Amino acid sequence: xxxxxxxxxxxxxxxxxxxxxxxxxxxxxxxxxxxxxxxxxxxxxxxxxxxxxxxxxxxxxxxxxxxxxxxxxxxxxxxxxxxxxxxxxxxxxxxxxxxxxxxxxxxxxxxxxxxxxxxxxxxxxxxxxxxxxxxxxxxxxxxxxxxxxxxxxxxxxxxxxxxxxxxxxxxxxxxxxxxxxxxxxxxxxxxxxxxxxxxxxxxxxxxxxxxxxxxxxxxxxxxxxxxxxxxxxxxxxxxxxxxxxxxxxxxxxxxxxxxxxxxxxxxxxxxxxxxxxxxxxxxxxxxxxxxxxxxxxxxxxxxxxxxxxxxxxxxxxxxxxxxxxx
Amino acid sequence: xxxxxxxxxxxxxxxxxxxxxxxxxxxxxxxxxxxxxxxxxxxxxxxxxxxxxxxxxxxxxxxxxxxxxxxxxxxxxxxxxxxxxxxxxxxxxxxxxxxxxxxxxxxxxxxxxxxxxxxxxxxxxxxxxxxxxxxxxxxxxxxxxxxxxxxxxxxxxxxxxxxxxxxxxxxxxxxxxxxxxxxxxxxxxxxxxxxxxxxxxxxxxxxxxxxxxxxxxxxxxxxxxxxxxxxxxxxxxxxxxxxxxxxxxxxxxxxxxxxxxxxxxxxxxxxxxxxxxxxxxxxxxxxxxxxxxxxxxxxxxxxxxxxxxxxxxxxxxxxxxxxxxxxxxxxxxxxxxxxxxxxxxxx
Numbered sequence: 001x002x003x004x005x006x007x008x009x010x011x012x013x014x015x016x017x018x019x020x021x022x023x024x025x026x027x028x029x030x031x032x033x034x035x036x037x038x039x040x041x042x043x044x045x046x047x048x049x050x051x052x053x054x055x056x057x058x059x060x061x062x063x064x065x066x067x068x069x070x071x072x073x074x075x076x077x078x079x080x081x082x083x084x085x086x087x088x089x090x091x092x093x094x095x096x097x098x099x100x101x102x103x104x105x106x107x108x109x110x111x112x113x114x115x116x117x118x119x120x121x122x123x124x125x126x127x128x129x130x131x132x133x134x135x136x137x138x139x140x141x142x143x144x145x146x147x148x149x150x151x152x153x154x155x156x157x158x159x160x161x162x163x164x165x166x167x168x169x170x171x172x173x174x175x176x177x178x179x180x181x182x183x184x185x186x187x188x189x190x191x192x193x194x195x196x197x198x199x200x201x202x203x204x205x206x207x208x209x210x211x212x213x214x215x216x217x218x219x220x221x222x223x224x225x226x227x228x229x230x231x232x233x234x235x236x237x238x239x240x241x242x243x244x245x246x247x248x249x250x251x252x253x254x255x256x257x258x259x260x261x262x263x264x265x266x267x268x269x270x271x272x273x274x275x276x277x278x279x280x281x282x283x284x285x286x287x288x289x290x291x292x293x294x295x296x297x298x299x300x301x302x303x304x305x306x307x308x309x310x311x312x313x314x315x316x317x318x319x320x321x322x323x324x325x326x
Numbered sequence: 327x328x329x330x331x332x333x334x335x336x337x338x339x340x341x342x343x344x345x346x347x348x349x350x351x352x353x354x355x356x357x358x359x360x361x362x363x364x365x366x367x368x369x370x371x372x373x374x375x376x377x378x379x380x381x382x383x384x385x386x387x388x389x390x391x392x393x394x395x396x397x398x399x400x401x402x403x404x405x406x407x408x409x410x411x412x413x414x415x416x417x418x419x420x421x422x423x424x425x426x427x428x429x430x431x432x433x434x435x436x437x438x439x440x441x442x443x444x445x446x447x448x449x450x451x452x453x454x455x456x457x458x459x460x461x462x463x464x465x466x467x468x469x470x471x472x473x474x475x476x477x478x479x480x481x482x483x484x485x486x487x488x489x490x491x492x493x494x495x496x497x498x499x500x501x502x503x504x505x506x507x508x509x510x511x512x513x514x515x516x517x518x519x520x521x522x523x524x525x526x527x528x529x530x531x532x533x534x535x536x537x538x539x540x541x542x543x544x545x546x547x548x549x550x551x552x553x554x555x556x557x558x559x560x561x562x563x564x565x566x567x568x569x570x571x572x573x574x575x576x577x578x579x580x581x582x583x584x585x586x587x588x589x590x591x592x593x594x595x596x597x598x599x600x601x602x603x604x605x606x607x608x609x610x611x612x613x614x615x616x617x618x619x620x621x622x623x624x625x626x627x628x629x630x631x632x633x634x635x636x637x638x639x640x641x642x643x644x645x646x647x648x649x650x651x652x653x654x655x656x657x658x659x660x661x662x663x664x665x666x667x668x669x670x671x672x673x
Contacts, residue, residue, distance in 0.1 A: 014469045021473070025481060141620075145612020147562050149569060150584065150605035157593055157601075168593075213623075256471055256505070260559075263476025267566055271588070281477070285484055285570060293484065297477045304474050 007312045011305045018301040022294050023072050081298070082291030084284070092295035095280060100299060102171055103276035106192050107265045108307075110199045115254055118204040122211020122250075123243045126219065137212075140205030148264040152198045152271035159194060166194045169273035195272045199265050210253055214246035221245075248319050255311035259304050266300075368621020374614035381424060382431035389421035393578050401592075404599050411599035414590040422578050423603055429579040430561055430611075433495045437560035440499025442553045445506035450545070452507075453514025454537055464511060471504035479563060483572050494573060498560045506552035513548050517541060547626045554619045558612050565608060580604040 075081070081092035125136050143151075160168035167173075172187045218224065219242055227237045266278030273279055277296050284292035381388075390409075391397075397416030404411045410420040452463035482497050483489050489497070517523060518541070526540050542549075567573055568581025569588070587593075587601040 010465070010468065011472075013465070014472050017469045018473050021478075025485060141616045142609060142613050145558065145616055146605065146609045147565055147569075149566070150601070150608065153584070153588065153593065153601055154605070157596075157598060256508075259472055259474040260476075262474050263566075264562075266476065267569070270570065281480065282570060285480070285572065288484075290485075293481050297474075297481050300474050300477050305472065308472060 004312070004316060007309065011309055015302060015305055019073075019076060019298065020069075022298055023069060026290055026294065076298075081295035084289055084292040084295075087292075092291050095292060096277070096295050096299050099275060099277045099280045100303075102274060103266075103269065103278065104303065106195060106269070106274065106276060107199070107262060110196045110265070111203065111258070111261055114200050114203045115207055117200070118207025119211045119247065119250060121204070122208045123215055123238065123246070125208060126212040126215020126246070127238045127242065129216065136208060140208050143202055144205040144209070146202060147267070148199060148202045149267035149271045151202050152195065152268045155194055155198050156271070165190070167191050168194075171275040192274070195268050195274055198268050198272075202264070203261055206257070207250070207254075211246065211250050214249055215242055218242050218246040244318075248315065251311060251315050251318060255308045255315075258307050258311070262300060262304055365621045365625060367617045367624070371614045371617030371619075371621060374610060375618065378427060378431060378611055378614070381427045383428075385424040385427045389418075389424040391418035391421040393417060393422040393425045401595055401597050401600075403597075410603050411597070413586060413600060419583065419600060419603065422583050423580065423607055425577075426579040426583065426604075427607075429491050429577055430564060430608075433491050433498065433564040433579075434557045434561040436492065436495035437498040437502065437563075438553050438557040440496060441503035441556045441560070442506065442549060444499070444503040445510055445552060446542075446545075446549060448503070449507035449510025450514050450537060450541060453511040454518055454533075454541065456515075460511075464508070467504040467507040467511070470501070471508065475501045476563065476566060479567060480570065480572065483567055489573060491577075494564060494567065495560070498563050499556075502556055502559055502563070506549075506556065509552060510545060510548060513545060514541060517544055547622055551619050551622045554615050554622070558615045561608065561611060580607055 079093050081096070084090055084092045084095050087095050121136065156168045160166045167190065171191050172184060173191075224237060224242055227241045232241075266276075266281060268274070269276045269278030270282045277300060281293065281296050283289070284296065394417060397412060397418070399408065399412050400416050401414055402408060402412045402416075408418050408420065410418075410423065412418060413422075448463050448467055452460040452467075479497055479501055483494060486493060486497075523536060523540055526536050531540075564579065565581035565584070568579050569584045571585050571589070573582075581604075583604045584601055587597070587604075592598075592600040
């Protein structure tokens with residue numbers, strides 16, 4: 001339990017650090033971005049929006065930095081991340097809440113499948129060294145060095161196109177309205193297959209490799225020899241003795257690499273014009289939509305932290321040593 | 327974006343790095359000097375990497391065309407005049423790739439150096455000093471580690487309008503050091519209890535000398551592997567940033583080529599020569615670096631080497647699979663003879 005509380009404290013601290021970082025980044029922007037935005041939108045911005053922008057960019061000269069910081073926190077707690085310019089006059093929080101489910105479903109499910117599949121193959125590759133499983137290594141090395149988004153481009157080029165089963169862009173058929181019905185869900189699944197496959201192929205190799213190396217290390221432990229000597233079946237030794245112990249470092253590695261993986265998957269969304277956070281981020285970049293960019297960064301960070309917390313819970317369940325205090 | 331490909335970078339909690347560097351044998355040093363290069367994987371990796379470095383230096387001079395010069399052949403497939411075809415403006419794709427190599431290698435290596443320096447500073451200090459310093463520094467490293475690096479980089483570079491290559495390398499270096507710092511800390515923790523460190527502390531060596539002359543040489547493999555890993559990550563990050571179009575005004579790199587290919591509908595025109603070569607260039611560079619990392623890995627921990635032929639016939643006609651790291655145990659169901667005798671007969 002104490003371990004768990006420590007982790008929660010750490011994540012709260014990290015969230016604080018990320019939000020503070022988010023507070024300072026716009027203050028690096030040279031000049032007065034708000035004035036240029038006001039000029040660009042010619043009176044379409046309400047005075048409230050302008051005030052919110054000034055707070056966001058820290059150009060509210062009447063207030064001290066500390067006061068600005070407090071205001072910023074107040075805004076965050078109200079869920080107010082400012083107004084988006086790209087989707088004007090929608091607030092950032094609304095834009096993000098539309099995009100978030102797409103990303104969470106696509107990236108979340110694919111990452112978990114990739115981890116499970118990679119770990120499974122890694123167990124095999126580590127256990128059966130010197131067999132065909134060694135052939136996995138060069139292939140996976142190559143795929144792990146390819147940028148996710150390039151693999152996406154190639155996948156579109158080879159597999160998608162007119163008349164193909166795989167659509168090349170979007171998250172659902174343009175004629176449909178998002179809803180939980182029998183038309184929309186199959187269409188959404190069909191559109192997400194190719195992006196998911198891309199992420200899967202490029203991310204699975206890392207797990208195979210790390211699990212293989214852990215298996216190789218664990219396999220030389222004495223308890224493995226003892227298990228063999230006891231006459232336990234090969235499968236039982238491999239799964240319950242070796243894999244179970246090799247899994248632990250892999251789970252903590254999983255938690256820590258999440259930040260890296262999410263970054264790569266955002267790019268896949270861009271290539272496939274998938275209506276998630278990555279694609280929204282691209283649109284925000286094109287329009288210099290700072291409030292939206294920051295909002296997305298914040299949401300991604302918080303999601304990664306939550307995912308990390310879940311991985312920690314999994315670790316807790318897998319490793320009896322961490323819960324000996326009860 | 328990448329998961330570390332090296333097992334040295336996998337940390338077992340409480341035990342330090344997975345692959346423990348073996349201690350050097352000074353008497354054999356002369357004979358072992360080229361062992362690392364003799365490893366096939368490392369040698370292949372180094373050769374490919376060398377070719378890239380060569381083109382990073384001579385690329386702009388040997389490029390047949392100016393990469394930005396427009397021509398009359400628009401979106402032409404590869405031909406004798408344009409080895410890798412042309413873009414929508416008649417630019418030569420081959421020249422763009424050659425010229426772009428320099429920017430990619432420069433950013434990758436510079437970011438690698440920055441990140442490695444920072445990770446040594448933070449990792450070794452926190453591992454060696456311990457106590458409060460350790461708590462603060464490793465919490466700091468973990469915070470940086472958990473915050474997703476790519477979105478952060480995207481935001482910072484988009485705010486720094488048209489950042490130069492050096493600035494981008496700096497941003498990448500500053501956001502990607504934490505994994506290595508973690509690995510180095512774990513490794514330092516396991517090294518500082520060793521006898522030779524205790525001995526030098528007992529003889530009154532100064533802390534900086536212990537760190538510089540006793541610890542660091544024994545961390546070389548970990549540092550090298552971390553450096554190579556960071557270079558892969560930095561190259562991928564720079565290309566990612568260029569692909570999104572944040573740095574497109576600044577010269578050429580492979581990401582810029584992909585940015586234009588994506589923006590100008592290269593896919594819809596089936597202009598494969600526009601986007602395939604740049605991606606392959608990235609992939610081969612990444613593979614070369616990973617191979618070097620495998621080399622370092624296997625050099626440090628021979629157990630990870632791929633095993634050769636492993637099936638053996640025993641005297642009684644059973645097949646046994648010999649596996650490195652395993653103690654062979656024969657199943658007794660088919661062979662009632664004592665296990666030990668069979669093992670002894672193995673060649």
